[in-house]
Structure formats: C-alpha cells, structure tokens
C-alpha cells in the first residue's frame with residue numbers, strides 16, 4: 338500500500354498534513370452527484386420536534402429548551418488572540434466555538450445522531466405494533482406500558498466511547514435493553530457511567546472496528562436485537578445533519594451573515610466520519626458554496642483522509658499504511674473510515690488536516706485559560722484547522738482557487754467542539770496537566 342500511494346508518504350510517516358480534496362465540485366453539481374436529499378433533513382428536523390415533549394419528560398435537563406437538544410455557540414476572541422500570539426500568525430475573521438461538548442444528555446456531538454437513531458427505532462417499533470400513531474403526543478412513550486414494550490427489544494452498538502454513551506443513555510431511558518461494545522481505547526469513566534444508567538458494557542482489547550464487528554455479529558444472531566451501525570447508518574447521518582439548520586438560526590440571531598462575501602469555514606474533528614460528514618452535508622444544503630468544511634484527524638488515525646485520497650474508502654485502513662491507530666483522541670481513534678460518508682464527502686469536503694496528539698492538550702489548556710471552557714482532547718483537534726488553514730501553502734492555494742483573498746477579512750471560522758462536558762472533573766484536571774512534549 339505504501340509504495341502504491343507515494344502521495345501518502347508524509348501521512349504514513351505520521352507527519353502533520355493538510356490534504357486538499359481534489360474531487361470537490363460546485364454545490365449544485367455535487368448535490369445532484371450525491372442525490373442530496375433535503376426532504377430527508379426536513380423530515381429528521383420534524384421528527385426531533387415531534388419527539389421534543391418526550392425528551393423533555395425523560396431528560397428533565399432539557400426542560401429549558403423544551404426537549405430540543407441544541408448546543409450554544411460562542412465567539413472566542415481571547416482564544417483567537419492567544420493562538421495568534423503563540424503561533425505568530427495574523428488570522429482573519431471571527432473565531433466561534435460550536436459547543437456540542439455541552440449538548441444535553443450525552444455531552445458530545447453523538448447526542449445528535451445517536452439519540453435520533455434510537456428515537457427513530459422506537460417510533461418504528463411502536464407504530465408497527467399499533468401502539469403509536471402519527472398524530473399522537475409522543476410523550477406517551479415515557480409511560481410504563483411503552484417501557485415494558487421496549488424492554489423486549491435490544492439495541493447494540495460498537496463504540497470508542499461517546500456514541501456508546503449517547504445510544505446507551507437514550508436506549509436505557511426509554512426502557513430498551515442496551516449493550517455497548519467498547520474498544521480498548523474507551524475510557525473507564527464512560528463504561529462506569531453507562532453501567533450506572535443501566536446499559537450493559539462489553540469490553541474488547543482491540544480497536545473500534547473489532548468492537549463493531551463483534552457487536553454486529555452478536556446482534557445479527559438475535560432477532561429482537563437492532564445494531565446501530567456507525568459506519569453505514571443513514572439515520573445517524575441525518576440526525577447529525579440537522580445541526581446545520583439550528584446553526585443557521587443561531588448565526589442569524591447573532592447578526593452574523595454568511596454569503597458570497599462572508600465565507601464560513603468549519604473545522605470538524607473526524608473519526609469514522611458520520612458526525613462531521615452529516616454536519617457537512619447539512620451545512621452544504623444551507624450555505625451551498627459559501628461554506629467550506631474541513632475535517633481534522635489525529636496523525637495516528639487519519640482514516641478518512643486515506644480513504645478519500647486513495648478512493649478506497651473502507652477498503653483501506655491506517656494499519657495498511659503501517660500506522661498504529663493509537664491516539665489520545667479517543668473519539669477519533671478509528672482505523673477504517675465510513676464508505677457511505679466518504680463517497681459523499683468526495684464532492685463536498687474541502688480537505689482534511691492531521692494533528693499531533695500533544696497539541697490537543699495544548700489547545701485544551703489555552704481554551705481553558707482564555708475562555709474558561711473545558712472540552713475533551715478529541716474536540717480540540719478542531720483548532721488545528723483554524724490555525725493551519727490560512728498559514729499553509731495548501732490553504733493559500735485553496736483561498737486563491739475560490740477567489741477568497743479579498744473576503745478573508747469577513748470570514749467566520751467555526752471550531753466544532755465535539756465533546757467534553759461529561760468528562761469527570763478529576764480526569765479533566767489530569768488532561769489539563771498532560772504534556773506530551
């Protein structure tokens with residue numbers, strides 16, 4: 338593999354890179370090439386509204402937002418100044434932090450896709466059984482009789498941690514039997530939290546792909562079991578995509594305009610690709626060519642980069658290039674990317690950055706120090722995109738290619754903070770003290 342793809346030499350040598358996606362095409366063409374389904378995003382948004390009264394009942398923490406699970410967004414100018422000072426850069430435009438780290442229930446971006454997937458499954462089962470109708474108030478699903486009904490069914494998922502939390506907590510709250518298959522890099526506190534919520538946890542000494550494979554096998558053997566497939570689930574993907582509509586509203590409320598003269602740049606930490614991919618899909622549908630989306634992966638787990646760059650998608654793993662897949666960014670520790678997502682990203686993703694693990698802790702400290710916000714190391718990968726975009730020759734090439742030179746002063750950059758608020762205080766303190774270099 339290594340000799341076959343000389344362009345991936347730097348990647349296989351674990352160097353930080355900024356890979357520009359050569360296949361990206363203008364939005365209109367891309368939308369038809371990937372059959373972009375706006376109606377499906379509408380449908381997902383509607384379904385989440387319909388479920389809001391149930392969410393509000395089952396998760397009282399969502400009372401203030403009436404059962405709508407959405408995260409805050411915040412301008413982080415102190416962080417921007419700190420980064421400019423440290424890296425001796427002059428970065429244009431505003432820097433915002435989209436705080437999915439603080440999403441209710443699961444404390445990570447997985448609250449979007451994971452919860453949506455479980456709700457969708459619950460709806461399908463209850464409707465099929467005739468105990469739920471289209472125009473019912475969905476909050477009835479919190480009643481004991483429905484919990485008893487759901488308890489006959491099992492939901493299983495393979496996870497590096499956060500998806501397991503999201504699926505596990507939601508499933509258990511509705512009464513489902515739920516088993517989470519955790520990879521070796523999943524943190525102990527996540528396992529403990531899941532068990533405390535009534536989920537079953539199975540541990541593997543291998544990586545994410547293995548946990549998924551085993552989980553799927555066990556689920557397939559059981560006719561009452563449903564496997565949440567992180568790599569191939571369109572429901573998860575659509576749950577993530579709704580983020581874009583909500584973001585649009587938030588930016589409107591902040592009087593932030595995104596248009597041809599005010600480009601939006603979004604930096605998304607990427608594991609298997611579902612969360613950043615779904616968000617990108619949604620963002621493209623809202624902002625078309627005025628949004629530029631980039632993924633960020635650890636140098637030790639650049640799975641989406643190699644899948645897209647080789648065109649092999651899930652037929653290549655980081656191990657095929659001699660990369661170990663081991664990273665402190667547990668949420669991004671994925672060796673093999675989603676093909677479903679990669680094939681769509683071929684047409685709409687600007688590119689992929691890779692980042693050294695040690696920087697994640699540095700970024701985490703800077704954010705904590707300048708803005709008093711804590712997010713987990715995986716989520717900090719987003720900052721690498723912001724810093725590197727304008728400062729690299731690849732970034733300059735991109736800016737030139739899209740005639741953005743005179744628009745960069747109006748740019749809006751969003752670092753998508755994908756997780757962190759459930760990290761126990763003790764562990765957060767350890768993170769803040771971690772120096773890998």
Ligand SMILES: *Cc1c(COP(=O)(O)O)cnc(C)c1O
Nearest residue numbers: 499608609610611612668755756
């Ligand atoms: C899961 C996760 C991601 C990436 O999502 P994928 O769907 O795996 O690409 C990013 N950050 C955090 C904190 C996550 O838990």
